[in-house]
Amino acid sequence: MLAVESATVRFGRRTALDAVDLEVADHEIVCVLGPSGSGKSTLLRAVAGLQPLDGGRVFLDGVDQASLPVHRRGLGLMFQDHQLFPHRDVGANVAFGLRMHGVPRAERDRRAGELLDMVGLPGAGRRAVAALSGGEQQRVALARALAPRPKLLMLDEPLGQLDRSLRERLVVELRTLFGRLGTTVLAVTHDQGEAFALADRVVVMRDGRIAQQGTPLEVWQQPASAFVARFLGFDNLVDATVTGSAADTVWGKVPVPEDSSQGECELLVRPGGVRIGGPKEGLRCTVGVRTFRGHHVTVALHPGDGPSLQAECGLRDTPEEGDVVGVTFDPAETVVLPPAG
Amino acid sequence: MGPVVVLARREVTARPSGKGGRTGKGDARGNAVRLGLMAVPVAFFALFFAYPVVAIVGRGLKADGHWQFGRIGTVLSRPDILDVLWFTTWQALASTVLTLLIALPGAYVLARFDFPGKQLLRAVVTVPFVLPTVVVGTAFLALLGRGGFLDELWGVRLDTTVWAILLAHVFFNYAVVVRTVGGLWSQLDPRQEEAARVLGAGRLAAWRRVTLPALAPAVAAAALMVFLFTFTSFGVVQILGGPAYSTLEVEIYRQTAQLLDLPTAAVLTLVQFAAVAGILAVHAWTVRRRETALKLVDPAQTSRPPRGAGQRALLGGVLLTVLLLILLPLGVLVERSLDTSGGYGFGFYRALQSADSNGSTFLVPPLDAIGNSLRYALVATLIALVIGGLAAAALTRRRAGRLVRGFDALLMLPLGVSAVTVGFGFLITLDKPPLDLRTSWILVPLAQALVGVPFVVRTMLPVLRAVDDRLREAAAVLGASPLRAWREVDLPLVRRAVLVAAGFAFAVSLGEFGATVFIARPDNPTLPVAVARLLGRSGELNYGQAMALSTILMLVCAVSLLLLERIRTDRSGEF
Numbered sequence: 001m002l003a004v005e006s007a008t009v010r011f012g013r014r015t016a017l018d019a020v021d022l023e024v025a026d027h028e029i030v031c032v033l034g035p036s037g038s039g040k041s042t043l044l045r046a047v048a049g050l051q052p053l054d055g056g057r058v059f060l061d062g063v064d065q066a067s068l069p070v071h072r073r074g075l076g077l078m079f080q081d082h083q084l085f086p087h088r089d090v091g092a093n094v095a096f097g098l099r100m101h102g103v104p105r106a107e108r109d110r111r112a113g114e115l116l117d118m119v120g121l122p123g124a125g126r127r128a129v130a131a132l133s134g135g136e137q138q139r140v141a142l143a144r145a146l147a148p149r150p151k152l153l154m155l156d157e158p159l160g161q162l163d164r165s166l167r168e169r170l171v172v173e174l175r176t177l178f179g180r181l182g183t184t185v186l187a188v189t190h191d192q193g194e195a196f197a198l199a200d201r202v203v204v205m206r207d208g209r210i211a212q213q214g215t216p217l218e219v220w221q222q223p224a225s226a227f228v229a230r231f232l233g234f235d236n237l238v239d240a241t242v243t244g245s246a247a248d249t250v251w252g253k254v255p256v257p258e259d260s261s262q263g264e265c266e267l268l269v270r271p272g273g274v275r276i277g278g279p280k281e282g283l284r285c286t287v288g289v290r291t292f293r294g295h296h297v298t299v300a301l302h303p304g305d306g307p308s309l310q311a312e313c314g315l316r317d318t319p320e321e322g323d324v325v326g327v328t329f330d331p332a333e334t335v336v337l338p339p340a341g
Numbered sequence: 342m343g344p345v346v347v348l349a350r351r352e353v354t355a356r357p358s359g360k361g362g363r364t365g366k367g368d369a370r371g372n373a374v375r376l377g378l379m380a381v382p383v384a385f386f387a388l389f390f391a392y393p394v395v396a397i398v399g400r401g402l403k404a405d406g407h408w409q410f411g412r413i414g415t416v417l418s419r420p421d422i423l424d425v426l427w428f429t430t431w432q433a434l435a436s437t438v439l440t441l442l443i444a445l446p447g448a449y450v451l452a453r454f455d456f457p458g459k460q461l462l463r464a465v466v467t468v469p470f471v472l473p474t475v476v477v478g479t480a481f482l483a484l485l486g487r488g489g490f491l492d493e494l495w496g497v498r499l500d501t502t503v504w505a506i507l508l509a510h511v512f513f514n515y516a517v518v519v520r521t522v523g524g525l526w527s528q529l530d531p532r533q534e535e536a537a538r539v540l541g542a543g544r545l546a547a548w549r550r551v552t553l554p555a556l557a558p559a560v561a562a563a564a565l566m567v568f569l570f571t572f573t574s575f576g577v578v579q580i581l582g583g584p585a586y587s588t589l590e591v592e593i594y595r596q597t598a599q600l601l602d603l604p605t606a607a608v609l610t611l612v613q614f615a616a617v618a619g620i621l622a623v624h625a626w627t628v629r630r631r632e633t634a635l636k637l638v639d640p641a642q643t644s645r646p647p648r649g650a651g652q653r654a655l656l657g658g659v660l661l662t663v664l665l666l667i668l669l670p671l672g673v674l675v676e677r678s679l680d681t682s683g684g685y686g687f688g689f690y691r692a693l694q695s696a697d698s699n700g701s702t703f704l705v706p707p708l709d710a711i712g713n714s715l716r717y718a719l720v721a722t723l724i725a726l727v728i729g730g731l732a733a734a735a736l737t738r739r740r741a742g743r744l745v746r747g748f749d750a751l752l753m754l755p756l757g758v759s760a761v762t763v764g765f766g767f768l769i770t771l772d773k774p775p776l777d778l779r780t781s782w783i784l785v786p787l788a789q790a791l792v793g794v795p796f797v798v799r800t801m802l803p804v805l806r807a808v809d810d811r812l813r814e815a816a817a818v819l820g821a822s823p824l825r826a827w828r829e830v831d832l833p834l835v836r837r838a839v840l841v842a843a844g845f846a847f848a849v850s851l852g853e854f855g856a857t858v859f860i861a862r863p864d865n866p867t868l869p870v871a872v873a874r875l876l877g878r879s880g881e882l883n884y885g886q887a888m889a890l891s892t893i894l895m896l897v898c899a900v901s902l903l904l905l906e907r908i909r910t911d912r913s914g915e916f
Binding site for chain 1: 809811812814815816817818819820821822823825826829830833834
């Protein structure tokens with residue numbers, strides 16, 4: 001469906017997109033994940049033709065898009081803040097793309113109504129765009145993008161501006177809908193939760209390059225680098241040297257999985273793998289700030305030497321702030337990453 | 342050049358789309374489009390503005406094929422010319438200070454208070470602004486002049502004093518301050534002041550530390566515009582100044598039309614041009630400062646009914662000022678137009694229907710001037726819309742370089758150059774093939790359109806710039822070609838602004854006097870020209886007819902403005 005070959009975009013001296021290769025298969029949902037400034041939006045704009053490439057090519061169904069202007073590419077794009085046309089009502093917004101493609105009026109109206117039903121806004125066609133809530137606007141924007149049956153639907157921070165509970169509900173709805181319609185989707189977000197919930201495949205970007213790609217599970221279980229790990233919210237990272245099934249760190253010896261690569265590395269310990277015991281066992285730490293997370297409590301632990309640690313505790317066995325405890329590590333929850341730098 | 346209004350250009354800074362912008366190929370294409378859009382306005386300005394002005398200045402400063410720059414020094418050291426310069430400057434300063442003092446309370450009241458009839462008050466206050474200078478002059482003559490309202494009542498005459506001119510200038514520019522300052526004031530978030538109060542600032546301190554700094558650039562911009570309008574004042578001073586008071590523009594007219602002293606006129610034109618360029622440069626600077634991100638809110642949320650005796654007294658004071666300063670002169674104008682020697686009646690209006698009741702003043706019935714004026718103004722408006730619309734479209738495209746900013750400044754220039762010079766320049770340059778327009782009726786609309794263009798640009802530009810580029814992108818992704826996207830997105834969003842621009846261009850064209858007085862043919866006078874001609878004659882009948890014709894002109898302008906007020910429900914532009 002979509003193939004991007006070493007796409008490069010420069011803004012002055014800054015390289016926003018640095019020889020990026022990306023493929024999206026038919027019916028696949030791919031989510032590009034990255035912090036702001038990583039080039040993910042530029043990638044979308046380049047595919048749409050809104051951003052001219054300084055190098056590389058974009059293919060859709062095997063056809064080079066270089067000579068095709070935006071309006072002939074037959075794509076759908078949902079903007080971050082929706083960009084509904086304020087001077088048209090909901091129905092006219094949804095029917096806009098169909099009108100541009102010369103679809104007759106009756107057919108347009110029928111399809112617009114159908115789409116509004118589908119996104120859960122039946123009969124909203126005559127409503128003014130300004131009167132819609134954020135979530136409703138998002139649905140209208142989705143209906144508008146889907147109406148002309150785009151080859152590829154692109155979403156730029158699709159749920160970025162909505163509040164948390166709405167976001168969690170909509171992401172499930174979107175995934176169900178795309179699955180039912182067989183839509184091919186390329187989405188961009190900075191929210192890992194959103195990306196993992198929505199995508200078949202996640203592409204993590206950093207500084208205009210792809211840092212890692214894989215299924216959500218793969219990326220979560222085996223981050224490719226310390227950057228990806230930190231971006232996913234893991235903070236227990238430390239320089240280490242692996243010998244056999246143990247790593248030498250400032251936190252002392254940490255057990256690692258059997259077949260880990262040997263030598264210098266960066267070591268990640270998931271908070272769930274940090275076990276808190278009596279002060280006599282393992283690494284001696286002072287308990288710092290405790291943060292209630294609902295199903296568990298995150299506890300900051302300060303060892304005498306080296307970076308502090310985050311540990312996940314059950315609600316009942318959380319130590320008191322200021323307690324001195326001993327820490328051991330679960331090898332199943334440690335990941336050996338390539339050395340930093 | 343007349344009451345052209347180029348007030349606040351409070352551009353809504355377009356949110357950047359994506360990060361960065363176009364590069365490489367995209368830029369080249371954008372530039373090509375921009376140049377294409379700019380070509381027509383540039384050609385128009387070169388041909389109908391730069392060429393006549395340069396030609397006439399050249400004619401004044403050249404002798405035997407050599408530039409005589411020495412003439413500049415000679416002219417500028419003449420005591421009578423120095424007097425004119427001095428008077429022009431100090432009356433403009435005095436008018437500006439007086440206008441600010443009288444209009445700022447009005448700006449506050451209209452911005453922060455809610456009261457019945459507020460919309461009407463806003464409209465009434467704006468009417469003078471689109472009135473032709475000739476009407477304003479005539480109205481104040483009727484109020485303050487010989488045999489005028491105050492003369493009959495108390496024997497008070499002010500038309501031989503500078504007060505008549507100053508008051509007329511305040512009348513004219515009241516709206517400039519109210520609209521520019523009040524427009525911003527009504528959109529300042531009152532919570533900013535509340536935040537200061539919570540942090541321990543007293544009421545006055547909060548206003549001084551929070552509101553005033555936010556308002557200061559708008560006040561400065563308004564003051565500069567008032568200074569500009571009064572510095573170049575022509576019609577008002579021509580009618581109320583008598584032989585004693587003369588501004589640069591009036592002096593240029595006198596030197597050109599009466600004394601045929603082109604060298605002096607050319608030097609004065611250059612002086613005025615330099616002064617106005619300076620004013621505009623400072624104005625542009627304050628506007629840029631004003632664009633610093635202020636948090637603006639919906640004006641509907643910021644106004645409250647007046648509370649307490651103090652606030653009600655302030656409201657009353659403002660209403661009284663408007664009544665005395667704006668409604669009274671206009672009322673007296675109407676009264677005088679009906680006050681024939683045989684009691685009140687439409688005698689003067691009837692006399693306008695025939696040419697011979699005026700001796701040799703007119704070749705045609707003065708009433709014909711209405712048709713001429715409407716026709717000319719309509720054509721001028723169309724020209725201004727096309728030229729100004731293209732220019733605005735060119736200026737909207739993002740990442741404007743120095744070239745484009747220069748173009749922006751070029752569009753403002755007709756404000757600075759003496760209208761009299763432009764009019765006379767038309768006569769001496771557009772009279773030979775291939776452009777022999779001397780006998781063509783199009784000459785008048787062309788000159789009037791020059792005045793309308795800065796307007797159209799200033800009205801449309803903020804609106805066009807406020808259109809989020811991503812709306813156009815959204816349309817493109819959905820299959821709209823660039824032209825189609827413009828038609829589907831830009832056009833509907835600026836339709837209102839186009840109507841407003843058209844209305845203002847129409848009103849300004851209708852009232853244009855300085856250039857038209859030169860080029861309108863005797864058998865086809867416009868309303869302001871006919872009024873001036875009637876006032877130049879003695880006799881009760883001529884005076885009465887001038888009042889009647891002014892009243893008609895006022896009504897035409899007021900009606901077009903009131904129509905505009907109905908359209909202008911959003912805050913497009915800033916007038």
